[in-house]
Amino acid sequence: MLEKSFSAVTAFIQGVGHRVNGALQRLGFAARFFVMILVYSGQSFRRLHLTIREIYFSGFQSLLIILVSGLFIGLVLGMQGYETLQRYGSSDALGVLVALSLVRELGPVVAALLFASRAGSSITAEIGLMKATEQLTAMDMMAVNPIARVVAPRFWGGVISMPLLAALFSAVGVFGGYLIGVVFIGVDEGAFWSQMQGSVDFRYDIWNGIVKSFVFGVAVSLIAVFEGFDAVPTAEGVSASIKRTVVNSALAILALDFVLTSFMFRGL
Amino acid sequence: MNRKLLDLWVGFFVVLGFVALLFLALRVGNVSSANFSGTYQLTAKFDNIGGLKVRGPVKSAGVVVGRVSEIRLDPTAYEAVVTLTIDNRFQFPKDTFASILTAGLLGEQYVGLDAGGDEKMLKNGDVFGKTQSAVVLEKLISQFMFNKASEGTSQ
Numbered sequence: 001m002l003e004k005s006f007s008a009v010t011a012f013i014q015g016v017g018h019r020v021n022g023a024l025q026r027l028g029f030a031a032r033f034f035v036m037i038l039v040y041s042g043q044s045f046r047r048l049h050l051t052i053r054e055i056y057f058s059g060f061q062s063l064l065i066i067l068v069s070g071l072f073i074g075l076v077l078g079m080q081g082y083e084t085l086q087r088y089g090s091s092d093a094l095g096v097l098v099a100l101s102l103v104r105e106l107g108p109v110v111a112a113l114l115f116a117s118r119a120g121s122s123i124t125a126e127i128g129l130m131k132a133t134e135q136l137t138a139m140d141m142m143a144v145n146p147i148a149r150v151v152a153p154r155f156w157g158g159v160i161s162m163p164l165l166a167a168l169f170s171a172v173g174v175f176g177g178y179l180i181g182v183v184f185i186g187v188d189e190g191a192f193w194s195q196m197q198g199s200v201d202f203r204y205d206i207w208n209g210i211v212k213s214f215v216f217g218v219a220v221s222l223i224a225v226f227e228g229f230d231a232v233p234t235a236e237g238v239s240a241s242i243k244r245t246v247v248n249s250a251l252a253i254l255a256l257d258f259v260l261t262s263f264m265f266r267g268l
Numbered sequence: 269m270n271r272k273l274l275d276l277w278v279g280f281f282v283v284l285g286f287v288a289l290l291f292l293a294l295r296v297g298n299v300s301s302a303n304f305s306g307t308y309q310l311t312a313k314f315d316n317i318g319g320l321k322v323r324g325p326v327k328s329a330g331v332v333v334g335r336v337s338e339i340r341l342d343p344t345a346y347e348a349v350v351t352l353t354i355d356n357r358f359q360f361p362k363d364t365f366a367s368i369l370t371a372g373l374l375g376e377q378y379v380g381l382d383a384g385g386d387e388k389m390l391k392n393g394d395v396f397g398k399t400q401s402a403v404v405l406e407k408l409i410s411q412f413m414f415n416k417a418s419e420g421t422s423q
Contacts, residue, residue: 049271049274052274052275052278053274055278055281055282056274056277056278056281059278059281060277060278060280060281063281063284099296103292103296103297161281163285164281164282164284164285164286164288164289165285167285167288167289167292168284168285168288170288170292170296171288171289171291171292171296172288174291174292174295174296193295196296197295197296197297200296200297201297201323202293202297204323205297206292206293206296206297210289
C-alpha cells in the first residue's frame, strides 16, 4: 500500500520534471534560434527585397484591420470618456484621456494583439507548411540557409512593421476621439487639442509607447517564426503551432506590457 | 507580384507610419516644450507645496518657462525644497517672487514666477529669496470661519 502511493508520488514528480525539462529545452532552443536570426540577419539584409516583401505581407496588409480597429477604439473611448468626464464637469479633458490611453497603452498593446493574430499566425503557418513539405530541408541541401532566406526576413519585417502600425493605430484613434468628442458631442475644439498637447509629453508618453511597440514587435515576430520553425511537420502539428503562436503572443504581450509599464510609468 | 509595385506599397506604408508618428509628436504631444535647448536650475523653499508634482510646469506671466524637476523635504527646517529647471532663454532678476498657484478652481498646481526689478540675474543653483506657499483650501475656510466668529463676539 505504502509502496504503491510512494510510486505514485515519484511518478507525479517525474511528470513535473519531464515538463519543466521540455519547457526549458524549448526556451533554450528559442534563445539559440533568436541568436541565429541575429547572426544571419546581415546575410539576409544583403538581399533586402526579401525583407521588403515581408513588410508588405505583414505590415501593409495589416493596415486595414489596424486602421479600422483604431478608429473604433477611438470612437468608443471618446464616448465612454465623455460620459464619465461630464459628470465631473471636466469634459474638456477628453482629449487628454483619449490621447494618453491610446499612446501609452491601447495603441501598442491592441495593435500588437491584432498583429499577432493577423500576421503572426500567417507567418507560423507559412514556415510550418514549408517545413512539412520539406522545403526547408531542400534549401539546406542546396546550400541555402533557411534562417537567412526564410526566417530572418519575416522576423525583421514584423519588427519594422510593428511600431509603425502602433503609431498609426494611436493616430487614427485620436482622430476617432476627436470625431466623437468635437464633431458629434461638441466639446470645445481648442480645449480638446490644447489640453492634450499640454499633458502629452513626447519623451515620456509617445517615446515610451514606441519602445513598447518595438519590444512587442520583437516578441511577436520571434514567437511566430520560432513556432513555425519548431512545428511538428504534419497537418496537425502545424495547426497546433499556429494556435500556440496566437496564445503565446497574447500572453507575452500582456506580460511584457505589465513589466514595461511598471518600469516606465511609476508615477514618479 | 511586380517588385516595383511592391516597393511602392511598402514605401507608402512606411511613409504613412512616419506621418502618424509625426502627427503624434506635433499635434498630440508637444515637442517644443518637452526638450528645452539648454537649462539651468533654481531652488525655491516653501512652507507648503500643496499638490505640486514633479514635472509640473513653471510659468511666468502664464507662459511655460520650465519644469519642476525635484521636490524634497529639508529635514532640519521642515521646509519643502523644490528644484526648478528653467530654459536658458529666460533669465530672472534676483528678487523674483516664486509662488505656488492653481490653474483654474480644481486644476493642477504650478510654480508662478513674478519677475522683480533687480539688475542682477539669478544664476544656476541660486535660491529664491521670496516665496509664497500653496493656498490650502481648508486653512482658508477655517480662517474665514474664525474671522466671522470673532466678528460675532465683538458686536
